[in-house]
Amino acid sequence: MDRLQSMQIFARVVDMHSFNRAADSLLTSRSLVTRAIKDLEQFLGVRLLQRTTRHLSLTPEGTVYYDHCKRLLADIEAVESSFPARAGNPRGRLRVDMTLSLARLVVIPALKDFQARFPDVDLILTMSDRKVDLIQEGVDCVVRTGTPENSGTLVARRIGAFDWVTCASPTYIAQHGEPRTLDDLAQHHSVGYLSSQTARPWDWHFVVNGEDRFIAMREHLVVDDIDAYVACGAEGLGMVRAGSYMVLPYLLSGRLRRVLSDFSAPAIPLSVLYPQNRHLSPTVRAFADWVAEVVREAEAGWRVN
Incomplete structure (x- = not known):
């Protein structure tokens, strides 16, 4: 059993409240996810999850183990990202959600540059303007228009604005x-x-x-x-x-x-939102920096007289 991989799978199952959604977000099979949880429970000698056909919840032991897993995984990510070679070379799967119009008109035309800069990142780009639960849906970050709500669980980084x-x-x-x-x-x-x-x-x-x-x-x-x-x-x-x-x-x-060019309204901010963690993933940081650069370059052309 790869204990670190099993911890990552366990944390993802808990975050997403689903074996199936965890498997999809990790680009693996449900059978592998199920086997990882069983092997982890057997190794620890305790049941971590209570599961029925409709409900998934942590046992008391699972709650303690989950809290430690999240801290350990965050610490490992932070240590690995502190090395220059790793910090400068983001990798892995990155799932981003944004509006269709922003993707079609601004981001997709520049994606070849992103792929050239970060060849080890596999980008999953979904398009919507609905409110996304980043943790449960396995989304790493979203790009949204308007003033973000102060949820306390998300960080909002403003990357530009439009009229x-x-x-x-x-x-x-x-x-x-x-x-x-x-x-x-x-x-x-x-x-x-x-x-x-x-x-x-x-x-x-x-x-x-x-x-x-x-x-x-x-x-x-x-x-x-x-x-x-x-x-x-x-x-x-x-x-x-x-x-x-x-x-x-x-x-x-x-x-x-x-028409009505003499009548204006406040500019609408564009922001990248991602979960508030102790350590920001190098891959999410790389995308946020890149999309901010793309928007800055595009903003000058958005000025309509």
Whole structure:
């Protein structure tokens, strides 16, 4: 029995409350995970987990062993990462979640550079804008827009920001006219975006003379995908308001036109979030540094006049 590997498997099973999810996150089979736990329990002479078909929980002995495992594994990672050769050469599986639009427009075009810099990292990139439980889902870090909630369990590292841009297609403007003031929006309609986090469409947020103003637009069409949202705007199905990096290709092609450019809103931060541990994984740190660099290089091009 490889005791260190068994400890890693045991900790992952506990973190994810599932043998199957632990196996998936470790890119191994459930049978190997099950055998590792059984061998560990036999070696220690105690039962670590109480498991039924629907529930998985730690025994008192398992709780003590889990706490020690987490500390030992963190210490080992910290010692290994302190050596220059290891610190400069991140390795292993890295699972990252981010929004589809950010991945498609900003991150994926730069991924060859990441692979060239870190050839020993196997990246699993998933795309969503929902709230992710990093521990239970085996996600190492997420990239999110907006001001992160202060959960106390996650570290949020700001890597950039983008502006909101209000747009309409030339065909929409030809049919409905161009709004010049916020009061004009009462005569217009927008495409609605149904956020997976709030389960309701967004109000449009502007800042006028230092004060917040929120406007609920009339919506004849609501979608739950941000790329579809911008595409609907380009088809003239309603006005849209989205991040500068999302609409920039449409503005450059002329399929969308910026309107209400005199009315702004606070910039929207982009952050990398990861679990709050004593020691940050060198692989997570490498990705966070790299994606921050990619966003910094892209930010200058996001400025829409």
